[in-house]
Amino acid sequence: MMEKIDILISTDIIFDALIAQAEDVPASAEILKLCSENKIKGWITADDYIKIFSCIKENNQLSNNLIEKHLSCLSIIPIRSQTISDAHELNDKDFSDNIKIAAAQSMNIKYFITLKMMNCSRSSVKVMLPADFLKVFNNHNIMFISEKIAFVNLKVQFHQIYNQIDDQINKVINETSFIQGKYVKAFEKNFAKFCKAKHCIGVGNGTDALFIALKALNISRGDEVLLPANSFIATSEAVTMAGASVVFVDCDPETYNIDLNRIRSKITNKTKAIIPVHLYGQPAHMSLISEIAKEYNLNIVQDCAQAHGATFDNKPLADFGDILCFSFYPGKNLGAYGNAGAIVTNDNEIANKVLMFSNHGRKDKYKHEFEGINSRLDDIQGAVLNIKLNYLNQWNDSRRNASILYNTLLEDIELITTPYTLPNVKHVYHLYVIRLKKRNELQAYLSQNNILTGIHYPIALPNLEAYSYLNHKPADFPVASQYQNEILSLPVYPGIAESTVRHVSQIINNFMKKL
Numbered sequence: 329m330m331e332k333i334d335i336l337i338s339t340d341i342i343f344d345a346l347i348a349q350a351e352d353v354p355a356s357a358e359i360l361k362l363c364s365e366n367k368i369k370g371w372i373t374a375d376d377y378i379k380i381f382s383c384i385k386e387n388n389q390l391s392n393n394l395i396e397k398h399l400s401c402l403s404i405i406p407i408r409s410q411t412i413s414d415a416h417e418l419n420d421k422d423f424s425d426n427i428k429i430a431a432a433q434s435m436n437i438k439y440f441i442t443l444k445m446m447n448c449s450r451s452s453v454k455v456m457l458p459a460d461f462l463k464v465f466n467n468h469n470i471m472f473i474s475e476k477i478a479f480v481n482l483k484v485q486f487h488q489i490y491n492q493i494d495d496q497i498n499k500v501i502n503e504t505s506f507i508q509g510k511y512v513k514a515f516e517k518n519f520a521k522f523c524k525a526k527h528c529i530g531v532g533n534g535t536d537a538l539f540i541a542l543k544a545l546n547i548s549r550g551d552e553v554l555l556p557a558n559s560f561i562a563t564s565e566a567v568t569m570a571g572a573s574v575v576f577v578d579c580d581p582e583t584y585n586i587d588l589n590r591i592r593s594k595i596t597n598k599t600k601a602i603i604p605v606h607l608y609g610q611p612a613h614m615s616l617i618s619e620i621a622k623e624y625n626l627n628i629v630q631d632c633a634q635a636h637g638a639t640f641d642n643k644p645l646a647d648f649g650d651i652l653c654f655s656f657y658p659g660k661n662l663g664a665y666g667n668a669g670a671i672v673t674n675d676n677e678i679a680n681k682v683l684m685f686s687n688h689g690r691k692d693k694y695k696h697e698f699e700g701i702n703s704r705l706d707d708i709q710g711a712v713l714n715i716k717l718n719y720l721n722q723w724n725d726s727r728r729n730a731s732i733l734y735n736t737l738l739e740d741i742e743l744i745t746t747p748y749t750l751p752n753v754k755h756v757y758h759l760y761v762i763r764l765k766k767r768n769e770l771q772a773y774l775s776q777n778n779i780l781t782g783i784h785y786p787i788a789l790p791n792l793e794a795y796s797y798l799n800h801k802p803a804d805f806p807v808a809s810q811y812q813n814e815i816l817s818l819p820v821y822p823g824i825a826e827s828t829v830r831h832v833s834q835i836i837n838n839f840m841k842k843l
């Protein structure tokens with residue numbers, strides 16, 4: 329686990345490395361080696377790539393193996409018209425160097441490595457000689473800690489897949505295939521396969537997914553739907569949007585998911601469905617929820633917005649209940665580059681209804697069989713999600729490793745409760761949430777130490793003003809009402825460095841020692 333430094337490499341570095349003899353390894357070759365070992369993220373501009381490639385092709389003495397070795401590990405930054413305008417703004421003498429600096433700036437790359445000493449005062453990009461850069465690299469941890477630690481840093485994953493994303497988005501635009509086109513269809517097929525389910529239908533966002541799921545189950549006015557007291561408001565909003573009544577159930581004191589012991593007392597003859605939310609990435613107890621649903625003839629709509637890739641009892645979540653609803657909001661485990669969502673089901677009839685409802689109640693262009701809504705996944709999001717899906721397991725593992733390390737480093741602190749994980753689940757750690765009485769003080773202390781955190785959620789749903797019409801008191805939901813003041817979400821995202829997790833834990837330890 330290592331948060332990588334991004335560097336832009338100049339042509340002279342590559343040539344320096346290419347002509348190096350085996351016994352004499354210059355810093356340039358060492359830098360390229362670090363890139364090929366995936367320890368540094370190396371970039372090259374498109375014009376430099378062309379320059380090197382043509383030169384190598386003309387020079388028969390340099391073998392294809394060398395080309396492969398030195399260029400294949402680098403990602404290419406395209407030169408766009410914006411890069412050219414930015415280069416003009418830089419106004420330094422050498423326009424070709426300005427292009428490099430502007431290209432690095434466009435990708436948030438901090439270092440430009442070249443053999444040429446130059447001064448670029450107008451840009452935040454640091455121009456460095458390879459040997460000087462190696463010194464910085466070896467001090468990476470010290471440097472890194474002086475920067476702000478984001479709660480979620482999406483740049484790490486973006487840089488990993490940048491070229492694929494760039495190519496695919498350009499394809500969508502060139503093919504003018506914008507809505508429910510082949511990129512959406514391909515993603516739907518792949519995501520259904522990933523979920524081990526028969527159908528996936530892309531929709532506009534996760535909130536719509538929940539609403540459409542309830543509509544597909546014919547849930548409407550007069551019906552009651554059970555859901556946990558601690559979730560994002562989208563879960564309950566969808567119920568109200570469908571015309572049904574929201575019925576909150578307190579959360580389990582250990583898992584923070586819906587409390588199985590409190591579900592039965594909330595069931596009436598109007599109850600039609602239950603929405604378990606797999607909060608923070610840990611599945612709710614799906615086999616017991618399924619038993620209750622069977623006993624009372626309730627539909628199950630799973631809110632999987634935080635649980636892409638989670639499993640229960642070694643089974644995919646699609647094995648339980650009627651419908652799974654996903655959000656692909658950018659920060660989710662599988663996140664789009666805008667709003668997006670999906671519904672996953674094994675039921676042909678439900679799939680058909682969802683498909684039609686989310687597209688104005690139609691299958692054919694102007695044959696509307698009923699009124700629906702416009703909630704379609706667009707192809708730019710489909711293309712992005714399709715690429716990212718290939719990395720989801722790897723990124724979930726990265727979240728899990730970071731969370732396990734947090735557990736090890738924090739579980740001995742008496743006043744902090746680390747997450748409890750059911751033994752039979754695969755938790756995908758959308759969030760890593762600790763609990764303590766001095767939550768606000770710790771959050772402020774972490775912020776003073778440049779560490780950003782979150783609270784999910786600071787006001788439990790029944791206590792929100794939006795639900796004051798239900799006349800609930802905090803005491804009606806004792807666990808959710810207590811925990812809303814104690815929970816704290818620590819930084820966790822794919823690619824988070826081990827050193828970051830250790831540093832955050834160290835600062836937490838420092839704070840606790842002062843109490």
Ligand SMILES: Cc1ncc(COP(=O)(O)O)c(C=O)c1O
Nearest residue numbers: 533534535560562633655656657
């Ligand atoms: C538990 C839960 N449900 C539903 C949603 C709604 O998803 P979206 O923002 O895509 O509408 C979210 C997203 O934040 C969520 O966390």
